Amino acid sequence: MGESSGTGFVAGLEDVVAAETRLSGVYGEAGELIIAGFPVEELARRASFEETAYLLWHDVLPDAGQLAHFREELAGQRNLSRATLDLLRAVAAEKVPVMDALRMAAGTLSPGTDEEEALALVASLPTIVAAYSRMLDGGELVDPDPELGHAANYLYMLTGEVPGAELTRALETYLSTVSDHGMNASTFVARVIVSTRSDFVSAVVGAIGALKGPLHGGAPGPALDVVFEIGDASRAEAYLREKLGRGERLMGFGHRIYRVRDPRADVLAAAAERLYTTDGDTELYELALGVEQTALRLLAEHKPGRNLQTNVEFYTALLLHGLGLPTQLFTPTFAAGRVAGWTAHCSEQRALDRLIRPQSLYVGDKDRPWVPLEER
Ligand code: ACO
Numbered sequence: 101m102g103e104s105s106g107t108g109f110v111a112g113l114e115d116v117v118a119a120e121t122r123l124s125g126v127y128g129e130a131g132e133l134i135i136a137g138f139p140v141e142e143l144a145r146r147a148s149f150e151e152t153a154y155l156l157w158h159d160v161l162p163d164a165g166q167l168a169h170f171r172e173e174l175a176g177q178r179n180l181s182r183a184t185l186d187l188l189r190a191v192a193a194e195k196v197p198v199m200d201a202l203r204m205a206a207g208t209l210s211p212g213t214d215e216e217e218a219l220a221l222v223a224s225l226p227t228i229v230a231a232y233s234r235m236l237d238g239g240e241l242v243d244p245d246p247e248l249g250h251a252a253n254y255l256y257m258l259t260g261e262v263p264g265a266e267l268t269r270a271l272e273t274y275l276s277t278v279s280d281h282g283m284n285a286s287t288f289v290a291r292v293i294v295s296t297r298s299d300f301v302s303a304v305v306g307a308i309g310a311l312k313g314p315l316h317g318g319a320p321g322p323a324l325d326v327v328f329e330i331g332d333a334s335r336a337e338a339y340l341r342e343k344l345g346r347g348e349r350l351m352g353f354g355h356r357i358y359r360v361r362d363p364r365a366d367v368l369a370a371a372a373e374r375l376y377t378t379d380g381d382t383e384l385y386e387l388a389l390g391v392e393q394t395a396l397r398l399l400a401e402h403k404p405g406r407n408l409q410t411n412v413e414f415y416t417a418l419l420l421h422g423l424g425l426p427t428q429l430f431t432p433t434f435a436a437g438r439v440a441g442w443t444a445h446c447s448e449q450r451a452l453d454r455l456i457r458p459q460s461l462y463v464g465d466k467d468r469p470w471v472p473l474e475e476r
Contacts, residue, residue: 109461114356118283118456119291123156123444126282128357133364135280144277144367149250149437150174152276153222156444171249177223178244178253180231184208188228192235198432199318201232203308209301214450217300218443225439226250229432230257251275254436259424266378267423273371274419277364278412278434280441282357286310286317290442294449295456307442308435314351317413317434321427323352324417326391333390340395344402350395352414354406361409368415375422388418 110116125134133140136155143152154162154170162170180188184205191201205228209220231241234257242257251271255263263271281287289310290303311317330339340350355362376385392410399408420430 107461108459112356118288119445119448119452121282121445121448122159123441123448124280124282126357128355128359131358131360131363133281135276140277140363141367144273144371147276148272149275149279149440152279153250153440156280156440157218157447172246173219174223174250175244175246177220178227178246180205180224180227181208181210184224184228185231188232188235192232195236198229198232198236198428199308199312199435202228202432202435203305203312205232206308207301207305211299211301214300214447218446221300221304221443222439223250225432225436226254227257229429229436230254233258233426233429254433255423258429266375270371270375270419270423274368274416274423274433275437275440277367278416278437280438280444281364284316285313286438287442287445291445291449292456294446295452295454297453300443300446303446304439304442307438311435311438312431317431317438319351319411319413320417320420320430320434323414324421324427324430326351327384327388327417330387330391333387333394336391336394337398340391340398344398350399352417353395353399353410354408355411358409358411359407362411364412365410365415368412368419372415372419372422375419380422384421385418388414 123136125132127133135143135152136159138155143155147155150167150170151161154167187208188201188205191204196204202225206221206225209217209224211217212220227244234241239260242260244253244257245262248256248262249268249272252263252268255261255267255271286307290307293303293306294300314322326339326343330336343350372385376382392414396408396410399406402408416434417427417430420433421427425433
């Protein structure tokens with residue numbers, strides 16, 4: 101969808117450049133993603149989440165001392181306040197969906213300087229998700245362990261068990277892979293909010309709301325549900341054809357920017373393969389590969405020339421499932437990774453200090469006669 105006949109209006113702001121950023125570059129035709137100078141394949145394979153967050157915030161990798169200090173700072177902010185826990189308990193009683201609980205709980209974080217808020221947001225999003233998930237399951241809360249890193253802590257707080265190196269590495273890879281991605285919808289929301297000189301907590305609360313939608317971060321749960329519903333690769337074609345015939349979109353496929361395969365899908369596919377082939381459900385992994393191939397073939401038929409390819413969400417679903425996470429935690433876990441990028445964008449926007457205020461084109465009537473209430 102391009103510009104509407106010379107008016108300047110571009111539905112969806114497609115191809116409109118809304119910011120300059122040093123945080124990430126998305127090259128849709130080449131299928132490349134650069135995060136703070138590193139190809140995503142390199143960063144995701146090597147970095148801990150702390151290194152990625154530090155890199156995004158400071159534009160340099162931390163040395164050993166800086167990394168240790170940053171880990172300590174995060175550990176100091178991981179425990180939740182009474183206010184946050186009370187809110188989570190209240191909404192757990194109502195079985196509020198996890199993303200809504202996360203949005204509300206993030207809003208209870210104390211106001212502070214930009215740096216303090218960024219640290220509190222990054223440190224506590226996983227604690228909020230883990231605590232809420234255990235509340236929903238009726239389990240005892242597991243306090244964060246200051247000896248564990250960020251990714252390992254998340255799995256520990258969710259399950260009560262210290263995860264092995266393999267699982268921790270898979271989650272580090274996931275969190276770094278999704279840490280930033282150009283001017284995606286939730287990042288744009290965060291920048292708009294900060295541009296009004298509002299605070300980082302408000303910006304992240306708004307961003308969580310944007311991420312929740314199925315066209316953005318809400319896709320992986322439904323993507324995995326489809327794989328489960330298909331159940332056997334031989335049923336994939338009939339099932340997916342029916343979905344497309346009903347005008348539905350296949351979750352985990354297509355992207356606004358990428359015209360070739362989303363490079364994050366490859367990174368996560370490799371991580372998922374490692375996870376499933378070492379001690380996972382290889383049957384599920386094979387089934388997912390079969391479903392992906394069928395979906396790609398049908399999408400090529402359905403939208404010839406559009407080149408709809410696998411996006412990050414398809415393999416997110418598989419990887420996070422392999423990590424033992426239930427589907428309702430997929431999008432909240434995405435938020436726990438993307439919050440590093442959101443807060444870094446908030447800092448960039450703060451430094452720019454320019455109100456984001458585009459225009460709209462009025463297309464309504466201009467000369468309506470006022471009709472008195474009794475005559476309507
Ligand atoms: N399944 C079926 N048809 C699709 C799909 C899909 N996954 N994606 C796009 N199409 C169709 C559209 O319906 C549209 O058809 P039309 O021209 O007849 O209306 C055509 O392909 C072009 O699509 P656009 O609307 O231009 O695509 P857009 O850039 O707006 O969409 C989006 C990108 C939202 C990701 C889309 O591909 C989609 O809905 N995918 C499924 C949801 C999903 O996986 N979301 C996660 C995205 S990744 C992320 O945000 C982290």
